[in-house]
Structure formats: structure tokens, C-alpha cells
Amino acid sequence: MQKIILLIAALVLTCAGSTIAQKTFLHTNLSPYFNYKLVVNKFTDKVDNYEIGRVTSVDVFIITKGNNQEVQHITIDTDSTVMYNAYTSNLATTSYITGKMIEGIGQDGEYGDFVVMDINFDGREDFAVKVDVSASAGAMYQFYTMQPDGKYKLDQLLSNISYFPINIFPDRKEIQVYSHGNNRIVRYRFMPHTQSWLLMEPQVPPR
Numbered sequence: 001m002q003k004i005i006l007l008i009a010a011l012v013l014t015c016a017g018s019t020i021a022q023k024t025f026l027h028t029n030l031s032p033y034f035n036y037k038l039v040v041n042k043f044t045d046k047v048d049n050y051e052i053g054r055v056t057s058v059d060v061f062i063i064t065k066g067n068n069q070e071v072q073h074i075t076i077d078t079d080s081t082v083m084y085n086a087y088t089s090n091l092a093t094t095s096y097i098t099g100k101m102i103e104g105i106g107q108d109g110e111y112g113d114f115v116v117m118d119i120n121f122d123g124r125e126d127f128a129v130k131v132d133v134s135a136s137a138g139a140m141y142q143f144y145t146m147q148p149d150g151k152y153k154l155d156q157l158l159s160n161i162s163y164f165p166i167n168i169f170p171d172r173k174e175i176q177v178y179s180h181g182n183n184r185i186v187r188y189r190f191m192p193h194t195q196s197w198l199l200m201e202p203q204v205p206p207r
Contacts, residue, residue: 109138
């Protein structure tokens with residue numbers, strides 16, 4: 001397993017009690033084809049000697065291995081006050097491609113800050129980026145799927161659901177997502193001919 005390289009950018013700006021800090025993580029063990037560089041921007045404000053912080057955005061750079069060519073750069077706005085403790089460790093990543101997993105995966109909806117997988121079963125690498133944390137339901141994600149031209153595109157349905165699938169069934173191209181609103185496990189099947197997700201019935205009660 002290749003070593004994950006942590007680079008901490010030297011950008012720290014302090015003004016009127018507020019601090020903007022930037023951290024850069026280079027992940028080399030999540031894919032056989034790409035390195036993923038994450039640039040995380042955090043804002044901290046001091047109010048009555050208390051620090052109130054948030055992750056304001058995450059920049060994802062997809063870089064091919066071998067020639068180090070940048071394939072794409074995606075900026076994800078987060079601005080989450082409850083996610084300030086995220087993106088503090090270079091170990092908080094998961095890859096269903098290489099088998100690299102975080103400890104306690106799936107507990108409280110937590111699958112890592114950055115997850116690489118083939119979420120729509122088309123043989124191409126996709127990824128999920130943590131963008132928020134729900135007090136009742138856990139980590140929330142935006143999902144990006146690789147298109148036939150090699151570029152990544154936001155998957156609107158999965159990103160609107162926002163929670164990571166609790167079960168993935170590649171043999172029938174199906175995922176199960178826990179719906180906290182109606183206390184059900186909802187099934188979605190990816191339809192290759194339409195490149196879209198189909199809601200399957202009935203909903204499965206949680207076990």
C-alpha cells in the first residue's frame with residue numbers, strides 16, 4: 001500500500017480574531033489509476049473566547065498516476081459549522097476499489113471524509129465528499145460519478161439523498177439507503193440504458 005502524503009499548506013491568515021486555514025491532503029492509496037489531492041479551507045472565529053469553526057470548501061484534484069497529469073479540478077462548497085472536526089486526518093478516507101477502510105466504518109453513517117468506489121456499477125471510479133454532518137443521521141455526502149469521457153459529474157439524486165448507502169449489491173446494480181424521514185430502507189437500482197436511478201418498491205423496513 002502506497003503511503004498517504006500529508007501536505008499542510010502554509011496559508012494561514014489572521015484578521016480581527018478570525019483565522020482562515022488551508023490544509024492539503026494527497027491520497028495515493030485509494031485508486032490504481034488516480035491520486036486524489038484534497039485542499040480543505042477552514043474558517044475559525046473567536047467569540048467570547050470560544051472558537052467557532054467551519055469547513056468552507058473542499059477542492060478535489062484528480063491526478064493520473066505515472067505522468068501526474070491533472071484530469072479535473074472540482075470545488076465543493078460546504079460551509080458547515082458542525083463539520084469542523086472533519087478533514088483533520090489523512091487517514092479518514094475509504095476506498096472500495098483498493099480496500100482501504102476507516103475504523104468503525106458505517107457507524108453513525110460515517111464512511112470517511114472522502115470515499116472512492118464504483119457507486120453506479122459501470123466499471124468506472126466514482127467518489128463521495130463529506131459536506132455536512134447531521135446530528136440525528138450522521139455524515140452527509142455529495143456524490144460524483146465518472147462519465148464516459150473521463151470527467152466527473154455530480155449525481156443529483158444521490159447528492160440530494162446525501163447519506164451513504166448502507167448496503168451495496170453490485171450483482172443487481174442496487175443500493176439501499178436509510179431514509180430517516182420515514183424510518184425505512186429505500187432501494188434504488190441503477191439503469192444503464194438510461195444512466196439513471198430507479199426507485200424500487202416496496203421499501204424495506206429497517207432491521
